[in-house]
Amino acid sequence: MTTLNTYTKWLFIGVLSMGLSNCSDPWDDRSAEGDQNLQKNLSERLLENTETSSFGQLLVETGYDSILKASKTFTVWAPTNEAMNQVDESILSDLEKSRLFIKNHITLSAYSSVNSEDTLTIHMLSNKYLQFIEGNRIAGSQVVTADQYTSNGIFYTIDQALEVRPNIWEYLEENKAEYSVGAYLYSLDDFNIYHRRDSIAKANPDAQTLFADSLTNSYLHNVYNLNNEQNKYTFLLMENDGFESETEKLVPYLNKGAVDSTKIYAQYFALRDMTFQGIYSRENLPDTLVSKFGVKVPLDQSQILEEIPVSNGIVYRMSTVDVPLEKRLLTTEIQGEEPKSFSRNDKEASTFYRERPDPQGGIVYDIMVQNHGAAQFAINYEADDMYSTTYQVYWRAVNDIQSNTFQQRLRIGGTLSEDGSEIVDPIALLPYTDVPPDVYDEVYVGEFTLEEAGKIDFISLIAANTGSNGNNTLTLDYLKLIPVIQ
């Protein structure tokens, strides 16, 4: 009995102690081991790491070590010591430049090398956007070690420092002295190409300090904002001789009266077709690029002297970009169903925006004003960016619901009379032209010549001088104004 009882006693104690040992709380154990990596912040880890100690040292010198101690989350792509040795001394010796250099390696929030997308666009503290590809390359540098975690973020080591590239607009400014293209584009900070559109900011004496370049510079405002880091552009930078010869070609067509302003406009029209959205790398460069304004720019690869990667795209330095006038001078097309105004405002009930069948199978979207009872009723249009040259005028006017032929005519130019009741001093008055039933072809209706380039405020389609309905009908699908090259 005694033996059994002793055995039972020991068993009892054994079970009890097993139970007691189970009482330790795993929640308390969770951090007891500790992960050394999580004990230290980015600043400490970078300085301590033998591979990145120079970068860590630079952090201390620039004061960024204190920023990387903060309790935000960062990702740092730290160049190895070897890579740091390659960095230009002029950057490291200048505090301003070295700070920018540091900022170009740091971003807010944590980016791991494992992502659902293969390319991430990362907004660095330098305000540049760098591409982080497949978790192992960033802006041309290879990742050496990935995903090193710390108490406040992740760092990578990379085999080449991320140099701070200028964007296109900064590049042009740096090289203003060398290239007249840059000097000219910066002069558009003060000169209005389109008076009403650009002048809001410029009218303000404080504009240059108050507003971004994109509001005050005519090129950035009307073409593309080359100072925008978030988009990518391809810019063709002509050498001075090439720019001069392209400008000369355009001078006769951009007559503004004064020699100076004619040249400024000719330069603008030469350059507005030199920026393209997106990056076209050298190997993917097509033989023709289409500008924002529809000009087909032929690209002769042999003219490329240098390709300069910039932070928001690529600049091709070219001896010249020869754009033939036939391609440069664009035909102006005016849609009938997009009128600017009417000679009187009480004919809305007679105005029809139609969708008629086209014998070719499409739909004609046009305007018809019918049964309005007003002699010489007129629809007004406008046209921008007209060249100082002769224009040939065609229209497509569909007369499909009447059986009779009627007439209409075009008046080009003119200004509103002082009392606003009529348009006076037109540039040209084209003759009345027949609009026979069921003609769907383009019809030549005459020509006119502009002495001065710019905008035509009034292009008016005028009805026959009769109040009798059926004869004073107006109809227009579109107008085509084709510039003649002298």
Added chain:
Amino acid sequence: MKFIKKYTSYHLLLLWVISLGLSSCSEYLDVPPKDKLAEEQTYLDVYDADAIITGIYGKFITLAEKHVILNELRADLLSTTVNADPYLYELQIHQVSSDNPYANPKAFYELINNCNDALKNFDIMLSENRLTENEHAQRYSDVGALRSWLYLQVGIHYGNVPYITTPIENLDDLLDTNRYPKISFDELLNELVNFTNNLPYTTSYESNSSLLIDVDGYNTGKFYINKECLLGDLNLWIGNYTQAASYYKTLMASTDDWNIYKMPFSFPNDEGIAVEYLRYRDQDARALIDTKTDGWGSMFVRDRDDLWNTEWIWSLPFDSNFAPENPFIRLFSIQEGEYQLKPSQRSINLWDSQTQLNGFPYDARGRRFSYFTVGEQPVVKKYLYGYLDLESLMPIDMFNQDGRWFLYRAAKMHLRFAEAANRDGNHKLANALLNSGIREAYTVEGAVDKTDIEQTHLPFPYDFDARNGDFPRYRATWHRNTGVRGRGYVRPVEVVGDSLISIENNLIEEAALELAFEGSRWEDLVRIARRREDPAFLANKIYDKLRAEGNAEAGAVRSKLMNEANWYLPFEWEIKED
């Protein structure tokens, strides 16, 4: 050591007592739940019966998504986009895998089983005098008709199916063909016609019924299935044309109102649901009337007002504030939804091959009302009227996802009546209802005295009087009827060759133009193809759809659909072990 021994035995005893106590708990805990009704508590009086019916319809609306997808995506008017779920694409190319959730018939049978349970209990209530004869007749007929509608859908999509009319415990048993043998689609149709023809009550609920109320701001009158339309459809399926026409005609003539179910023209300065331009401005594309209260499209969004009531026969609402959520915004909207489904190129081509009365080379019911285009992408519009601002075509409030399930309306009834009339030998009448209306077809040019013209002079159900004269004055019940195409503002279609087949073809094409995406297309194609014993009627239309979109499967799908057996989905679902 005695102590330990004593303690140990005491301990054992205690454990034994405790375990005894635990085992008895199970019975102790078996109290009637306070938040649920036990079976014997559910059918006490007429209000309980009404609650059951409301519950059945509440569950019925969850079938909306499946109904539209199965009936449209398998047919020729709706296509998948690149965003579509692979299971949706399977339906489009008629290669449906057995685990395709859209093809699972179980949801239909769950509701059928609910109906069976309700019907059984309504009978018990009648025998125990908890329902009067009249109360019973109305409720029994409603649920019975709904069950027939569900079976008709099941037959259309699955072909051979089990026909069960008593409640069963476990739905999975239906897959056991030894216990529940399948019957053919033809046998099923006969069963359904026999059952539904004999329902004691075929009109809507009496106006004093406790089921006709406003629920959450919606009047419930047209929530319930319309039995006359169902009976018309069932008889049309089995070829009882006179009978079918009679049911439709009874509903058309259920009121002398000149507008209700008459497909009336609209007065230029009044609100209407016709394709219409501002007065004297019909050459102006921008003068098309397209608001939420006026114009053809307004029928999909307008309040349940008098005008709504002229067109709609059966429709159920989705409300953002209540489950179930509206599935259609997710399926169709490109802005905030998933844009999984879009109008097929074939449907767009069909609309664009019409000519409007003003000469415009398209049917505005397509590009302006049934779909719209964002960039190059066509988007189904019918289900998004409430969700979009009609000027900008952008969502007004992405959280307001109110919508409707469109089940039956006057245009569908007119087209089906015309189909029956045409098959019954009344081609002229069928053509009149399709094209420009009765009066236009039966009038005599220049005649002033309308006493003997502008009417069909036919016996019921083909008797239509559309006289509209001033000397002597007539304003007959049908004088405003303008035909389905007349209301759609498109030119009449010609009858070419054999008038019976030609008119039937025209009617089915018109159903595409008028009723696209509303969930009746596959059913139309199957009905006609079966009637003509011509699988090519169906197969060619699906082929045209796929080919117009450059789908490489087009030819293979056509050959597959040339065999009727391949029209039907697999009747199976996965049995989940509990």
